[in-house]
Amino acid sequence: MRLADTRPPFAGLANLSEAALAALPTPCYLLDEAQLRRNGELLLGVQQRTGCKILLAQKAFSNFNVYPVLAPYLAGTEASGLYESRLGKEELPEKENHVFCAAYRADEFAELLQYADHIVFNSPSQLAKFGPAAKAAGKSVGLRLNPECSTQEGHAIYDPCAPGSRLGTTRAQWDAAVQADPALPELLDGLHFHTLCEQDADALALTLAAVEAKFGDLLPRMKWLNLGGGHHITRPDYDLATLEKCITGTQEKYGVQVYLEPGEAWALNAGYLVTTVLDTLQNGQTHLAILDMSAACHTPDVIEILPGTLPKIIEKLSGKLPVPLIAGGLMTDKCDIVSALQAGALCASTSEETLWEV
Numbered sequence: 286m287r288l289a290d291t292r293p294p295f296a297g298l299a300n301l302s303e304a305a306l307a308a309l310p311t312p313c314y315l316l317d318e319a320q321l322r323r324n325g326e327l328l329l330g331v332q333q334r335t336g337c338k339i340l341l342a343q344k345a346f347s348n349f350n351v352y353p354v355l356a357p358y359l360a361g362t363e364a365s366g367l368y369e370s371r372l373g374k375e376e377l378p379e380k381e382n383h384v385f386c387a388a389y390r391a392d393e394f395a396e397l398l399q400y401a402d403h404i405v406f407n408s409p410s411q412l413a414k415f416g417p418a419a420k421a422a423g424k425s426v427g428l429r430l431n432p433e434c435s436t437q438e439g440h441a442i443y444d445p446c447a448p449g450s451r452l453g454t455t456r457a458q459w460d461a462a463v464q465a466d467p468a469l470p471e472l473l474d475g476l477h478f479h480t481l482c483e484q485d486a487d488a489l490a491l492t493l494a495a496v497e498a499k500f501g502d503l504l505p506r507m508k509w510l511n512l513g514g515g516h517h518i519t520r521p522d523y524d525l526a527t528l529e530k531c532i533t534g535t536q537e538k539y540g541v542q543v544y545l546e547p548g549e550a551w552a553l554n555a556g557y558l559v560t561t562v563l564d565t566l567q568n569g570q571t572h573l574a575i576l577d578m579s580a581a582c583h584t585p586d587v588i589e590i591l592p593g594t595l596p597k598i599i600e601k602l603s604g605k606l607p608v609p610l611i612a613g614g615l616m617t618d619k620c621d622i623v624s625a626l627q628a629g630a631l632c633a634s635t636s637e638e639t640l641w642e643v
C-alpha cells in the first residue's frame with residue numbers, strides 16, 4: 286500500500302481568506318490542526334493494523350499547546366533528556382514516557398526517574414552506571430544499538446552508523462562489555478536503534494536485517510524493540526506496506542513489542558512560517574524580497590567558507606552546494622582572492638582594505 290498524497294501545496298490554507306492571513310501578526314508559525322490530525326490518523330492506522338506503538342519524538346516537535354490534538358493518536362513521548370521527559374510527563378501524564386540520552390548526568394538521574402518509564406542507554410558503561418538504579422525504580426531499561434548499516438549518503442556527520450560514531454553500541458563493544466561484566470544483559474528489557482533520517486521503509490528493512498544479523502541472538506529475551514525515528518511515514522508516497530511488514534514480522538518472530546519514535550512525521554506539512562514582504566528590489570538579474578523574518582539558519586542564500594584560503598575545498602563544495610560560496614578569512618594577498626574565485630567562490634570577503642579593489 287502506498288499513500289498517494291493528492292493535496293495541492295498549501296492545501297491546509299484553503300479555508301483561510303487572504304484577509305484572515307493578512308490579519309496575522311508576522312512573523313509567526315501557523316499550525317494546521319486538520320493536517321496534524323490527518324498525520325495522527327495515519328500513524329494511528331499503522332498502530333492499529335500492526336499492534337506497534339508510536340511515540341512523539343519531542344526534539345522535532347515540542348509545541349505542547351497542540352499535544353491535546355495529537356494525544357488520541359500517540360502512545361507516548363520520546364525525550365532526549367531531562368526537560369523533554371518532564372514536558373511529556375506534565376503535558377501527557379497518562380502516556381508512556383521514553384527517554385534516550387547519549388549520556389545521563391548523575392545529578393539529574395534521580396529527577397529523571399520521576400518522569401520516565403522507559404530509559405535507553407547509549408553505551409554499556411552508561412547501562413552499568415545507571416541501569417541498576419533505573420531497574421530498582423521499576424523502569425524498563427534499554428540499550429541503543431549501532432547496527433553499523435549506513436543507509437544515508439552525504440551526511441556522514443549526522444549518520445549514527447558512520448565510522449567512529451558515538452551513537453549506539455556496536456556488537457564488538459557489547460561483546461567486550463559482557464565479557465568484563467557478565468551480569469550486564471540481565472539489566473536489559475529492550476533494544477533501540479535510530480539510524481534513519483527522512484527515509485522510506487526500504488531503508489528500515491535494510492537496517493532491520495542488519496540488526497538481526499548482528500544482534501538477533503539478543504532479541505528473543507527482550508520485551509521491546511524501538512526502531513527509532515527518521516521514518517517519513519506521513520510523506521506522500523511513503524511505502525506503508527513495507528513498514529508494516531517490518532513491524533509485524535519482527536513482533537511475530539521475536540515476541541517483542543515494537544516501538545517507533547518519529548518526530549517530523551507527526552508534524553510534516555502541517556505548518557507554515559508566515560511572513561510579510563516588506564520591500565522588493567532588483568539588483569541586476571536578481572529579484573529580491575526583504576521579509577520580516579530570516580530563514581538563514583535553515584536555508585542560507587549563500588555560505589561563507591572560513592578560511593577562504595582553501596581553494597581545493599572551495600572547488601569541491603562549489604560543485605556540491607546549491608548556493609553560492611563566499612570565501613572569507615585569512616586572505617592576505619591578491620593571490621588568495623584569485624585562487625578562491627577560480628575555485629568557484631562567488632566573491633571574497635576580507636577586512637584587508639588594500640584588497641578591496643582587486
Ligand SMILES: Cc1ncc(COP(=O)(O)O)c(C=O)c1O
Binds near residue numbers: 345
Ligand atoms: C533518538 C532519536 N529518536 C527519534 C528522533 C526523531 O527523528 P525524526 O524527527 O527524523 O523522525 C531523533 C532525531 O534526531 C532521535 O535522535
